[in-house]
Amino acid sequence: MPIEILMPALSPTMTEGNLAKWLKNEGEAVKPGDVIAEIETDKATMEVEAVDEGKLGKILVPAGSQGVKVNQPIALLLEEGEDASALAKAATAAPKPPAPTPTPTPTAAPAPVAQQPSAAPAAAPAATAAATGERVFASPLARRMAQQAGLDLARLNGSGPHGRVVKADIDAALARGAPAAAKPTWAAVSAVAPPAFGLPAFTEQPHSMMRKVIARRLVESKREAPHFYLTLDCNIDRLLQLRQEINAKREKDKISVNDFVIKASALALKQVPAANASWTESAVRLYQAADVSVAVATPGGLITPIIRGADSKSLSTISAEMKDLAGRAREGKLKPEEYQGGTFSVSNLGMFGIREFAAVINPPQGAILAVGAGEQRPIVKDNALAIATMMSCTLSVDHRVVDGAIGAEFLAAFKKLIEDPLSMLI
């Protein structure tokens, strides 16, 4: 009996994903640990590793399929000694009974990556399973040519006996310039002719999964969470000086201002635990760890990799982790546990010269700190005008969870740490 490879739940909340790419072909041998496919989840491209040894017998969900439900069979793995005839039996086998999906428990350890499809909790088979998993009849030559040309066989009309896709269909498709197996990427730009009543010409970029998730979550945040905003200015002269001293001793991997901000945020959360909280329908959830989500702009959109337990990490550790996470974020290679489950967010647009701004809370978190640029401003110090490098910070707070006073208390604690950076190092 072939082993069903199921669409893995790469995070506790994942319900569907796009099957971006198959890295193994039908008939190829597979060893445990081999990367067999890439799955585009809401925020990243994930690799799916094989758990069992065998031969990839049949790909049920072609590359480029969107909205593949978690636990839907995506391929059949033939065990040693099984041949293709076993596939027919598998096709008729009853689907697994549904089991409840576990609710996420953020206090627990980060959700493990479900790379063991057979062990993943089985959800009710999606109604679309049959449609997407249907066998495509094609000649061996047509299959190979399609694979070489990156054509999706399922999109071709077969002209052979019983609709079998044959070489002539591939030739015809290539002749008319059929697109390669469509990847759900927003790079697919299609020009749309302006309608008659005078809209300007425009192009449309189909939504990527990431864009859809950003839209859904931020609408949810703004609609559900009553935001209020607290702003104050931090003098970062001492911080900059300390940073300079530290970096003078470092050949590379210089510490950034943002690394200080992450550290200070985490320490402030520890000092004011009431600000480290989420709203749930039944209770306010107070986090024990200060896991700071840091907004990173990527070509695909915003993503927030997490520095976990940032309060207890050294600046150099935070700095190194941040570089690694940001780099992989831009490549779309973050694992879900690396960007899901933070308790508080930091968004820094200082590098763009933004003086101050208010960020939208990253649900289900209770607050987000928006950090502006450090700039020299006239200040009044000891009853006299002076020049200092100031950094404006705005805290957006979910009023359901954190009241104004708590928010202000947090922000004050943060300011104190930033303005007395040595205290962060102790």
Next chain:
Amino acid sequence: MAETSFDLIVVGGGPGGYVAAIRAAQLGMKTAVVEREHLGGICLNWGCIPTKALLRSAEVGHLLRHADAYGFSAKEVSFDLKKVVKRSRDVAGQLSRGVGHLLKKNKVTVFDGHGRLAGGGKLKVEKDGKPVADLTAKNIILATGARARSLPGLEPDGKLVWTYKEAMVPEAMPKSLLVVGSGAIGIEFASFYRDLGAEVTVVEVLDRVLPVEDEEISAFARKAFEKQGMKIMTSATVKALKKGADSVTATIEAGGKVSEVAVDRVILAVGIVGNVENLGLEGTKVKVEKTHVVIDSWGFTGEAGVYAIGDLVGPPWLAHKAMHEGVICVEKIAGVKGVHPMDTTKIPGCTYCRPQVASVGFTEKAAKAAGREVKVGRFPFIGNGKAIALGEPEGLVKTVFDAKTGELLGAHMIGAEVTELIQGYGIARTLESTEAELMHTVFPHPTLSEMMHEAVLAAYGRALHI
């Protein structure tokens, strides 16, 4: 009063025509066949079938002469040519009657006579100049076949200079024979007469024998024929035939040199011409080019309701091609779903000389000329257990694959029984197999077919028994 109105009339009862008629009847059409001479056509009466009977006799003779190699002694082996010919005619007669039964069983009406288009779906049938019937049909398929081509100065006379027809029913064994043309027909007769003991000279205008085959196969065949004592002259033309009382002196030019060859008989096998005459094509939209009717990919001639198939429409002049064309044409007329035009690169060709030759698809040269990068596999008979056991160690199986896609572009075989093997590669081509499926196929041991597997493996450097 016989029925005169039909859904479909097929003119010509050869393999293309009678198969088209049967298929039409299966599809519920009221069908008639008009045949002027004999059901089964040339193939069955004067071609494929009777020659196979003759060649079988030659093969038996060959085995008897080599009986010692198998542990038998056969002394004073002789043959009675009349019996050999009679057997061939009996086989043809049996099968021709069989076609008649098949048509009857399928309720196809057969008219004995010559059919001629009379315009507007009408067809006149005449026998010996007298009208037999005036028929009408919604659709008419012309399947009148072809006949031997004769060249100026090389006209057959039926006595000293033969076509296939006389060559098939010799009254006496010629001691020496000149075969003009080394295509399938010429080579089969050359092989037959050589095995019966005649001195055989083959003259071919092109630079190799069996010129439609892969070059390697041609070269292999030539060597085998020469080893048997055949004289082969390529890039040679017969300039003149001087007839004596019971012999012919041929003037042959080869490479600028002119020589004379004296033989008892000459067989002309220099191609065929379509039977396009007296079909009433004048004034219709049916076009004739180089003695063949021009058709589209479904057999349609351009004249409403008039189609053509088989040898009449051009090469390859093969019965199985005609049959398949007949089916395609009828199914297209009937509107059957999923009908596909003929793909000539999927038509196998077989020549029943000794050693046999069979092929399908592209030759290595043609594949390269078509811009394909190829992988070529070869496997010799000498490496095959069954071939050795049969005492047939002479032969070669060659495969040509597209190096990029693994498509089996062509397969070429020479040796014992290869005509029975080639369909395996034919199926592979029709199913669009790549090397992978062929490699995964289990070939029975011990059989000659194992060489087909090995030739596939060889193309990818994986042959096991060489």
